[in-house]
Amino acid sequence: MDQTEALEAERTRLRLTSRHLYGAGPLNPADEFEAIATWLRANGRHDSGEEFVAGVQPDNYGTGALVEEFEGDLAELFDMPAARFMPSGCMAQPIALRIWSDHASNPVTAFHPTSHLELHEEHGVRELHGLTAHLLGNADRPTTANDVKALIGPGGAAHETGIASLLVELPAREIGGQLPSWEELVTLSDLCRAENIRLHLDGARVWQAAPAYGRSLADIAALFDSVYISFYKDVGALPGAMLLGPREFIEEAAIWQRRQGGTLYTAMGNVISARLHLADCIERMPRLVERAREVAAMFSAHPQASALPDPPQTSMFHLKLSGEVDDLLAARDHVARETGIWLFNTLKPVEGETAARTELSMGPASLTLGDDELAAAIAMLFAKP
Template sequence: MPITEQDKERILSQCKRFLAMHYPRSPREVLHDLTEFADPEAKADRYGGGELITSFEEEIAHLLGKEAAVFMPSGTMCQPIALRIWCERKGRKRVAYHPTCHLEIHEHDAYQRLHGLERVLLGAEQHLFTLEDLKSVPEALGALLIELPQREIGGQLPSWEELVEITSWARERGIATHLDGARLWECKPFYQREYAEIAGLFDSVYVSFYKVLDGIAGAVLAGPADVIAEARIWQRRQGGNLISLYPYVLSARQGMQKHLGRIDEYCAKAREIAAALSDLPQIEILPNPPQTNMLHLFLRGDRERLVDAAWRVAEETQTVLFRMLTPTLVPQYSKFELSIGSASLEIPTEEIVPLFRRVFELAE
């Protein structure tokens, strides 16, 4: 019989090991941890003011080598605001980015409907865009957005030399450069450079706190002081200047302390897992080797049977490998995104291949 949603909930509640990211926590556990973490003397922020939030903004601005920073509820708010400001200053409405940019596929055209921007797509969906792709754009651009790493194609990164060439070319032509750094924290091992040096190639940068850092929610936009001051006004206009954001700020700060120092471990584990799974003929990996803590695994076989088998393996071993698969353009393959975190480190790499072998065995 197929695994039902009720079965999944029961199996998940019994599982003790998780291949992806961190161990799941209930809201009660998250809030309990924050209570233990918070300074008993700390006072709530109020409409973006107060020591708790301003000190964190200053800390992130310093880490990224920028003059100022503002904490917002989401990157979906940060990025269009930054792009609007840059485009208005340049007197051009066009923003160039990769076809799988978050603004393009996840935000319901907010850049256009809320901010009146126009987009130019660079390159093909399946690959990183290049300097030649950028040079081929006939229209004058106000801003260039680069995502590091490019999530939808497995967390791929351009080389440092390519990144310098692209941003330098844009800067020489008066095009503002903005970094979608939703997963910037995971790029440091690949580039072997400090965050400030990476962010230094860009006029502004956005970073997230709820992914590898495991925060509740929240993001920071960092850049020149006058740009951030203007961004605060737009934050207010869009309803993002909440009376208090301290649960998100505390959670972000806790995540920084807990996970930022372990990024090297997470990325190394991703490479280990990729190397081990490369021996299985039913699996293809992108990119291989992984460039961050992320990789996309392409599994050959019937998608529904593979998902069902993964849940049965979870029931047998109390180990969650994956919960769903996404169809691909190649009918024989489906895929899932694997991001490595603290829970991933607890599963010995030599045990992972037999678990996947069992999935394919059950799916036959």
Template sequence: MAETVEQDSRELVESVEEQRKQRFERRKAAYRSARRVLARSSFLGTLRERLALLETAEELYDLDETADLYGNGIVEALEAKVAGLLGTEAAAFFPTGTMAQQVALRCWAGRTGNPTVALHPLAHPEVHERHAFTQVSGLRPVRLSSEPRLPTAAEIRDFEEPFGALMLELPLRDAGFVLPSWEELTEVVQAARERDAVVHFDGARLWESTVHFGRPLHEIAGLADSVYVSFYKSLNGFGGAALAGPRTLIEEAKTWRHRYGGQVFQQFPTVLSALAGLERELPRLPDYVRHARVVAAALREGFAAAGVPWARVQPEEPHTNEFQVWLPYDADTVAEAAVLQAEETGTLLFGRAWDAPGPGLAVAEIDVRAAGLEWTAEDVKAAVAEFVSRLP
């Protein structure tokens, strides 16, 4: 009897997983055929579409220059450009942000003599990197506030044990792409300094933060001792990241980059895509952030008008061009409604996956980019009504 129940349970799980895989394939197909989306995400593009990013690469860099070898040439040009944008002495290109941040914090641990890194439990290394800090780099993460926001200055000052580095993810993605106020951020940094800790910014999406803070990039980055930025999350590059900070730190980081396997033979396609993002996408991000606020308000009004008993946009006014929508439905139910809407109307309102943070709850991320600028508030409300009509 027990074996039969176990087999039935296993078959049910496998059936649900197969349905989700099929829905993902349908969502990809719907995205590709949709006439209207809020963002054309690079990760669902074809190889041909992605390579088109380099069709006018001669506008970005002298293509008659010799290709890079192990980090010279065009790689050094990108590093210099990033250092200039962030106002730091130097920068180093890395194949991944995971590697860049491990190297940065390992270097700081050697300098402070303390391998403890204080961070939020929703920060990327704690949620998405399989405990890489402890398993690979010998670092010891300790968790600050569990609230869905960045830690406060009081929480930094009152933390019960010493730490060598404070890591702040700006914005904190898994809490809804949230940022502190400028005053709160400066107070947090000062509190860490009072404890003789260095401050490192996980700025994967720092490019998107200037509207919220009302400050230029170099002033934001200038609060920290080191900063990591991504070239694909906000800028649509092929991949890659940069670590920026004092020249001595960056020189040491390049040594560890080699040891970690990041001394790649040639990287010019990825670097060219990063230069394209800095040239073409970075100047448009403030427009995306401002329009995301229009979209978020229209989503709230649309769900209220459609009679959904409870719906939430997190944060209520987006801090960046990305935010969350929470609905009181099973995640599979809303995922199916989103795909059906796209298949039947050509409008894909929710292009990203729906997760289930708890029973009867569903949450999805919203990303507003160039395609989303074409949507008016009324367009969003109409799309919400269409979506809700497909819910049970």
């Protein structure tokens, strides 16, 4: 084993044996499957007096009580007419935009420059669905009604064609979990309705937005025509997504899901996993939003660190650290050895500066760390060797 391999092996050991500041911390992958198996046994076939009762049955190609009851629960939670369980947001969101474009007979959509569809999906919305996507607004801030006006107004890139739909991410991950103000969001929704533009919510992390706004999930969803949510981000379940909207829209989405190979023979494990974790996620999220602000303040107490945004608006933020990446990673490792606390994972250099940036998303692990021990670990990160 050479020196580089030895260093990576040591870092893997530290990461897996330390208490984490972000996320859920290191987990044994077997635990989730054991929890699913336990739930299935508790709800499985059993004798009821003299009658043999069949327990939970697998869903079959997207149908059956297991998945349909869960879809109904989510539709009720967001106060939307219907919902459809899908394997991923990479499938669900382009389908939503395709349907809205078909309804409008207009293959033009729009979203933020840092949208997941632009950065991480190999332009599937264009290559699979034939849509043209305009990037609107400033990459460093949330989308506003003025951005839409500039796009579709005189001189705008979509002035002649208009747009069939607009995708808005709440909160916007790539800019530190920022949100537009509630008033700005309402204004954006009103404009889209006045201009007959379907407004779609990328709600991968919308669980964070509800306590940040002091509004219910249904209040937020009421401003949109369709909504996507994720079950592995924040919720901590196995992969899975839900698309919500009008009943006809969801029926069309189910057809597109089948066309793209997304109706699996069964998604039983993923559905049960989401059901097991969702309530806990919603319950703890207000505390995690508070925790993000507490943690950001601990870092910002040191001149070598700053948070974006400051203070955090949701349960996540970006942390900027002064220094060379290798030196900062070595300091992180030292903190882990001395305190048993893993402060962050990867670092990305900040262009044009001797600094690096990382994302911190608060999860259950952050609530297990005491303020005093965490503050001491952060101070150690910046202490001169």
